[in-house]
Amino acid sequence: MVDYSVDRNLAILGINNPPVNALSFHVREGLFNGIKQANADRRVEAIVITGKGKTYCSGADIREFSIPSAGKGLVTLGHRIEDSDKPVISAIHGNALGGGLEIALFSHYRVANKNAKIGFPEVLIGLLPGAEGTIRLPRVTGLAFAMDAIASGRRFDAQEAHKHGILDTICDGDVLQEAKAFSKKIIGQPLDQRRLSKTHVKDAADVDIKFEEALAQIKRKYRGLIAPILCLKSVRNSAKMSFDEAAAEEMRLFGELLTSSQSIGLRYSFFAERSAPKWKLPCGACADNTTPVDVKTTGVIGAGTMGSGIAVCLIRAGIPVILVEKNQKMLDQAIKTISRILTGSVKLNRMTEKQREHSLKLLKGASTLDELAGVDMVIEAVYENLELKREIFHQLDKICKSSTLLCSNTSTLDIDNIASATQRPDKVVGTHFFAPAYIMRLLENVYGTKTSPTTVATVMELGKRIGKICVLVKTCYAFVANRTNQPFGAEASFMVEEGALPQDVDTVLENFGMPMGPFKVSDLSGIDVGWRIRQEVAKALGLKLTLETRYRMGERITTLADRLYEMGRYGIKTGKGWYRYEPTNPRKPIPDPDVAKMIQKHCMDMGIERRNIPAQEVIERCLFSAINESFRVLEQRIAEKPEDIDVIWQYGFSFPRYGGGPMFYASQVGLKKVFEKICIFHEQFPYSSHWVPSDLLRKLASHSTEIPMDKWTQFISSSKL
């Protein structure tokens, strides 16, 4: 875990704990013993701590945080480093993050390669740098930088670290050689001023002003999060208390955060996000044993909302796109839109003007599918119409070279059905982007019965290349995202019918942590869009739609949204929807008494008695209905693991990261309680099939002890449902 070697007068302690040199128990032990050994070794005049592999050290081992007080040894190790009689130099060539940066700050000197990345990302997992990071950094950089760096968790480069005094020197080449050269200058120098615990915060006098400024900013930026606030408080302590008092208080705050539900949720999310790309198919093929094919050129069909957004994602990543659109006006419009989006990226410093120009050169408009003969992958994004998509896939199968992968951006339709229109069902797959595709990070890849592992590997790899978080799911109506979200939205609307107002439901869910309630989302995406989908479904089923009904095919429905449509209230685009919008501030939703009147009249006409709906009921009905559907998705193996569903909710619907996602939320509430409540709602609302309790949930809840989340999937395979 730590390689000890001596090179002339230097002891080299090389942290060797792949993949990221986390400070697990044996690393801490190795460093502690290494410092001791080097101090006892008469040949050694200075000690260099370095990292093997790509990383210097990525910080504490996050998995160890579930072991009580496991991190404590890091502070003891740090003190051993600082107290060393021989100078300790941290030689940083890659990431020095969290506890890794703390090790560097316990060291007397720090040298780095110019490509090193440095930071305190603890706040991103709901913690603070608890091994004296909040007390030491301000002593080096001053308060303003320390407050910003620690409370934001941002990574910064070696140049910035050098500018703020964190690094003593930076180099172009081999950092170990630099450390060796550097050691010659400092061997024999007194160490006391290099021990940060013996120094002071230089701008301590300004602490209250800086704290208040930073706090106001943090509260605006990270609404509802505790860790950024405690990070700031701990940095403030560094200037107001003695070193030892501030360090003791830091440890107390760290302990408070460690057991907070926010940190537990954020740590879960950290690993869930990393588990999502590790896909597996029922045949045994998986990410580790399948090689993707190289995608050099692509085609996108349909230059509407989604097609243009997908094209942006591809060209921005340097992948050429032929954008096929049957309507020349739409195509011209799309090319203008794409250019405008890229200009926006330049303004936000996300790309340079040169990169924008290069990206635009990769885009070519076309009007016929014939142009796609030679591309490696096609992503179809035409209207959500099965017959149209089947026809397009049938034609593509004839036009494209035999190796071309054919992908559909359908949000609901069966991939097997689309694939059956071709002679290459193994190369047909769903690539479900979310709107706006150039912003939303989720890519829900959907495999059909005949989709080959290579095809899956290729779309997962492409997603990663274009910066998406990819989750693989099996085909079914609406897949995982829209299928599990549907009951959430339906319950929100039912509660408005039963007594709440749209703004009441939105406020409760926003207080829960959703950035926007479902009615604001609906106004944003367009009430006409949902209306059109309902019309399509009705047409396909041969149904005649009416506003004066509460049931359709034995299912409870509400026609409130259709009434808004009839009133010409399509949402933000018409200045009126569930809310109203002033021309002076066209994106700010204002509750509208006209909507309240419409709802009341609707209820009167339909004989619905309105009542007060408590906040707890709003949360339970929206979330538990989504959770029940999620368990069904899991038991049908549509999703491979609960983490996949949670990642979908985080990146597709902005579920608060600290809340984990619906599955994690269920695990925290307790499956027994969730199941019991679902049974009660099922009795109360017998005409909503989303309340029929999932068999998997029933089984898990019937166990005398709570089954941990990582065992749920084992339970499915070992049980006969």
Ligand SMILES: CC(C)(COP(=O)(O)OP(=O)(O)OC[C@H]1O[C@@H](n2cnc3c(N)ncnc32)[C@H](O)[C@@H]1OP(=O)(O)O)[C@@H](O)C(=O)NCCC(=O)NCCSC(=O)C[C@@H](O)CCCCCCCCCCCCC(=O)O
């Ligand atoms: C490092 C990265 C930037 C690398 O990114 P990359 O994309 O290359 O790779 P991946 O992200 O895919 O990661 C690869 C692999 O590694 C796993 N992993 C990464 N980092 C860690 C980690 N820190 N620990 C464990 N595992 C890690 C990752 O999960 C992948 O594996 P998998 O199997 O899932 O595929 C990037 O990974 C990254 O950003 N990592 C996180 C870096 C980070 O957050 N660092 C900070 C960690 S927290 C910390 O350091 C805390 C310290 O400040 C202080 C701790 C001690 C405090 C002591 C206080 C006393 C205790 C008081 C208790 C009081 C209560 C009481 O009284 O008892």
Ligand SMILES: NC(=O)c1ccc[n+]([C@@H]2O[C@H](COP(=O)([O-])OP(=O)(O)OC[C@H]3O[C@@H](n4cnc5c(N)ncnc54)[C@H](O)[C@@H]3O)[C@@H](O)[C@H]2O)c1
């Ligand atoms: N809009 C969303 O929020 C969203 C989100 C995820 C997925 N989707 C899915 O993406 C697909 C596209 O949705 P959209 O919102 O971008 O639709 P859209 O109406 O904005 O665009 C569809 C485009 O396809 C073009 N088109 C139709 N037939 C064509 C053909 N034969 N050849 C070439 N072009 C043709 C149309 O002219 C139109 O420009 C749908 O399957 C939809 O379900 C939409």
